[in-house]
Amino acid sequence: MEKSNLKDRIETALDEIRPFLENDGGDISLIEVENKTVKVRFEGTCTTCSVNQMTLKSGVEMTIKKHAPEIENIVNIGINI
Numbered sequence: 001m002e003k004s005n006l007k008d009r010i011e012t013a014l015d016e017i018r019p020f021l022e023n024d025g026g027d028i029s030l031i032e033v034e035n036k037t038v039k040v041r042f043e044g045t046c047t048t049c050s051v052n053q054m055t056l057k058s059g060v061e062m063t064i065k066k067h068a069p070e071i072e073n074i075v076n077i078g079i080n081i
Contacts, residue, residue: 006068007033013067014040017059021046028060036072038064 007030014028021027026046031039040060061074 006070009067010038010064010071013064014060016067017063020059031077033071036070038068038071038074039077040074041077 010030010033014030018028021042021044024046026042026044028046029041029043031041033039064071064074
C-alpha cells in the first residue's frame with residue numbers, strides 16, 4: 001500500500017478522535033510514520049492529563065488500527081520543547 005495513503009488513513013483516524021480531545025482542551029498531532037510505528041504528540045491539556053496513556057491505548061490506538069490495521073505500535077513522543 002502506498003505510504004501517503006497510509007498517512008492519509010492515519011490522519012482520518014486522528015480526525016475521528018480529535019473532537020473528543022478538543023472537548024477537554026487537548027489535541028493530537030501526527031509526527032511520523034516509520035515502518036509499522038506511528039509517532040504522535042498530545043497537545044494542550046492532554047500533555048498533563050493523568051489518563052493520556054489510557055487515551056493513547058483505548059482511543060488513539062484502537063481508532064488508528066481500525067483505519068490502518070497494518071500499524072503495530074503507536075507511540076506518544078511527548079512535548080516538543
